[in-house]
Amino acid sequence: xxxxxxxxxxxxxxxxxxxxxxxxxxxxxxxxxxxxxxxxxxxxxxxxxxxxxxxxxxxxxxxxxxxxxxxxxxxxxxxxxxxxxxxxxxxxxxxxxxxxxxxxxxxxxxxxxxxxxxxxxxxxxxxxxxxxxxxxxxxxxxxxxxxxxxxxxxxxxxxxxxxxxxxxxxxxxxxxxxxxxxxxxxxxxxxxxxxxxxxxxxxxxxxxxxxxxxxxxxxxxxxxxxxxxxxxxxxxxxxxxxxxxxxxxxxxxxxxxxxxxxxxxxxxxxxxxxxxxxxxxxxxxxxxxxxxxxxxxxxxxxxxxxxxxxxxxxxxxxxxxxxxxxxxxxxxxxxxxxxxxx
Amino acid sequence: xxxxxxxxxxxxxxxxxxxxxxxxxxxxxxxxxxxxxxxxxxxxxxxxxxxxxxxxxxxxxxxxxxxxxxxxxxxxxxxxxxxxxxxxxxxxxxxxxxxxxxxxxxxxxxxxxxxxxxxxxxxxxxxxxxxxxxxxxxxxxxxxxxxxxxxxxxxxxxxxxxxxxxxxxxxxxxxxxxxxxxxxxxxxxxxxxxxxxxxxxxxxxxxxxxxxxxxxxxxxxxxxxxxxxxxxxxxxxx
Numbered sequence: 001x002x003x004x005x006x007x008x009x010x011x012x013x014x015x016x017x018x019x020x021x022x023x024x025x026x027x028x029x030x031x032x033x034x035x036x037x038x039x040x041x042x043x044x045x046x047x048x049x050x051x052x053x054x055x056x057x058x059x060x061x062x063x064x065x066x067x068x069x070x071x072x073x074x075x076x077x078x079x080x081x082x083x084x085x086x087x088x089x090x091x092x093x094x095x096x097x098x099x100x101x102x103x104x105x106x107x108x109x110x111x112x113x114x115x116x117x118x119x120x121x122x123x124x125x126x127x128x129x130x131x132x133x134x135x136x137x138x139x140x141x142x143x144x145x146x147x148x149x150x151x152x153x154x155x156x157x158x159x160x161x162x163x164x165x166x167x168x169x170x171x172x173x174x175x176x177x178x179x180x181x182x183x184x185x186x187x188x189x190x191x192x193x194x195x196x197x198x199x200x201x202x203x204x205x206x207x208x209x210x211x212x213x214x215x216x217x218x219x220x221x222x223x224x225x226x227x228x229x230x231x232x233x234x235x236x237x238x239x240x241x242x243x244x245x246x247x248x249x250x251x252x253x254x255x256x257x258x259x260x261x262x263x264x265x266x267x268x269x270x271x272x273x274x275x276x277x278x279x280x281x282x283x284x285x286x287x288x289x290x291x292x293x294x295x296x297x298x299x300x301x302x303x304x305x306x307x308x309x310x311x312x313x314x315x316x317x318x319x320x321x322x323x324x325x326x327x328x329x330x331x332x333x334x335x336x337x338x339x340x341x342x
Numbered sequence: 343x344x345x346x347x348x349x350x351x352x353x354x355x356x357x358x359x360x361x362x363x364x365x366x367x368x369x370x371x372x373x374x375x376x377x378x379x380x381x382x383x384x385x386x387x388x389x390x391x392x393x394x395x396x397x398x399x400x401x402x403x404x405x406x407x408x409x410x411x412x413x414x415x416x417x418x419x420x421x422x423x424x425x426x427x428x429x430x431x432x433x434x435x436x437x438x439x440x441x442x443x444x445x446x447x448x449x450x451x452x453x454x455x456x457x458x459x460x461x462x463x464x465x466x467x468x469x470x471x472x473x474x475x476x477x478x479x480x481x482x483x484x485x486x487x488x489x490x491x492x493x494x495x496x497x498x499x500x501x502x503x504x505x506x507x508x509x510x511x512x513x514x515x516x517x518x519x520x521x522x523x524x525x526x527x528x529x530x531x532x533x534x535x536x537x538x539x540x541x542x543x544x545x546x547x548x549x550x551x552x553x554x555x556x557x558x559x560x561x562x563x564x565x566x567x568x569x570x571x572x573x574x575x576x577x578x579x580x
Contacts, residue, residue: 004455008462009469016470034427037402038434039463042456044399045438047391054387071380078384086392101413109415124419132417139416229349234385237353238360241564242382245364248561251554252368258547268540275544276551283552300502301545308506309542311479312513322472329465331458 002331009329011035054079082234089231096222099150100215103143106177107207109136114200117192130189140181140207144174147214150221166217173210180206275301351572358569361561403431483510509538 015028023029058072113132126132151170180203187196222228264270281287282298291297327333363378405411407428413421437456444453485506489499515528516535 001451001454001458005458005462005465008459008464009466010462012463012466012470016466016473038431040398041403041431041434042438042463043460044394045435046441047394049441049444050387051391054384068376071376074377075380075384078381079388082385082388083392086389086396090392090396105413105415108413108421109417112415112419112421124423126419127417132419135415135417224346226345229346233349233353233356235389237356238381239385239389241357242360242364242378242385244557245361245561246382247554248558249364249367251551251558254547254551254554258551268537271537272540272544272547275541276548279545279548280552283548301541302549304502304506305509305538306542306545308483308509309513309538310546311483312510312517313539313542315476315479316514316517318472318476321468325465325468325472327465329462329469331462 005329005331011039013329051079051083078238082239085227085231085234089227092225092227093222096218099146100211100218103147103211103214104208106136106140106143107204107211109139110200110204110207114192114197114204118197129192133184133187133189137181137185140177140184144178144181147174147210150214151217153221163217163220166213166220170210170213170217173206173213177203177206177210275306351575354568354572355576358565358572361565361569365561403435407431483507513538513542 015023015032018028020029028035055076058075060066061072062069062076113129113136116126116132117129120126127135147170151167151174180199183199184203187199189196262269262273264273278294278301279298281290282294282296282301287294287298324333360378360381363374366372367375406425409424412424415421437459440452440456442453443449443451483506485503487500487504487507489496489503491499512531512535514535516532516539518528518532
């Protein structure tokens with residue numbers, strides 16, 4: 001157990017203490033992101049634990065109709081609704097992203113053909129130029145048809161002013177790409193001449209422009225999909241509203257608690273109250289009516305004494321955190337929690 | 343009414359109802375509040391894991407592991423060769439799955455391995471985090487006590503810097519309990535940190551209250567303007 005805890009921290013500790021040249025030499029720097037992701041994956045695999053525990057605790061309350069079962073039912077409905085809505089919206093947006101990238105591939109492929117023809121790759125085998133161009137043209141025809149049908153669908157679904165401009169732009173770029181596809185089809189591709197290379201470059205640029213306009217239309221179309229609306233309803237209509245209300249509720253309780261608990265009996269509590277009043281008044285326009293420099297005074301209070309005292313608190317807490325981290329990593333802290341020691 | 347407007351209207355109606363339900367707690371705890379509180383917990387606890395899967399696991403781990411980031415061109419060639427090293431992610435994935443043995447009485451020791459490993463990694467990260475955070479802060483705390491701007495002595499800046507350094511040292515000294523409090527200069531200086539700390543706490547309190555009140559004002563505005571208007575449009579008054 002302890003050896004596992006120690007091993008868990010060795011990588012990050014070494015990455016921190018070793019000089020950069022050593023980290024680069026042993027390949028840690030090059031793969032740091034992937035290795036860090038590997039560590040995060042370990043924790044991320046535990047996501048199911050939370051859901052499982054919630055379902056187990058509240059599910060049993062619903063099934064056996066224990067007190068508060070209706071609230072547990074509401075919790076489970078909320079859980080199931082957000083999981084399904086996020087999953088469906090994610091699947092749809094992934095599908096659309098693939099659709100958009102399939103159009104972006106057109107331009108990338110044309111550029112790749114030019115690059116490979118100019119500097120033949122040594123690490124992989126590529127088909128002859130004419131064969132690649134034939135594949136590009138065939139794929140281009142398929143994609144342009146797809147874009148046209150999707151654009152027509154968007155028009156049928158209803159357009160506003162901004163979308164009409166976009167649809168017009170896509171159709172214009174679609175026509176330009178088709179002209180270029182025709183020229184690619186007609187040209188001779190025994191070898192890459194300067195004219196052919198220019199044609200491919202132009203097609204690549206046109207295809208990139210087409211993909212960019214198409215992605216805007218596609219994303220604006222997706223923003224109005226039912227899955228997105230359900231997700232927005234749950235996220236903006238419920239989650240955000242409830243979260244804001246909860247925090248706002250705490251504001252009332254903080255003010256009420258302060259009214260009950262604070263008594264300005266000593267110089268120190270007077271200082272605290274004065275600082276609080278200055279910060280609050282300095283943030284509202286009424287404060288400026290009382291004293292013209294109230295916002296500047298608030299700013300000074302936050303930037304000089306408050307910032308310095310807070311920094312001291314953080315440094316103190318940081319040192320304590322450092323000690324705790326070292327004890328945790330070296331498993332010294334585990335003794336406090338072991339069953340043998342009460 | 344088109345479907346977008348209907349969804350927006352439903353969002354405002356339910357949002358207003360949810361806000362009123364949470365505020366009903368100010369009168370006393372009630373069933374209406376508890377219902378929406380549980381709904382909030384349900385949504386929050388479902389959203390977190392989904393975001394981990396959608397925004398981290400899928401794009402950073404699963405997609406590269408399955409080779410979905412490699413683009414296959416129309417002629418069958420690929421944008422880049424598949425990197426089989428990504429399959430190494432299976433090791434932490436399988437190791438992370440040991441968490442689920444926590445439910446087994448017989449094999450719960452397996453879950454302890456992964457918990458210990460994660461604790462160790464968090465500890466080492468915290469060590470690094472402390473130096474990354476505290477280092478620049480300590481360096482920037484060494485402010486010049488006499489400041490010249492364009493060749494002239496700036497009394498205000500000098501005073502601010504001196505006050506900053508003095509506050510920092512006095513508050514740090516206040517929290518220093520390790521040795522030498524009694525009768526020493528350090529011990530005598532310790533009470534000076536208290537009033538400065540109180541100023542800091544007061545400023546914190548003021549900022550917190552203002553942040554919460556800003557949210558309260560936003561909620562009240564939402565209910566009074568948006569929600570009332572939405573209810574009016576539904577019952578035919580708007």
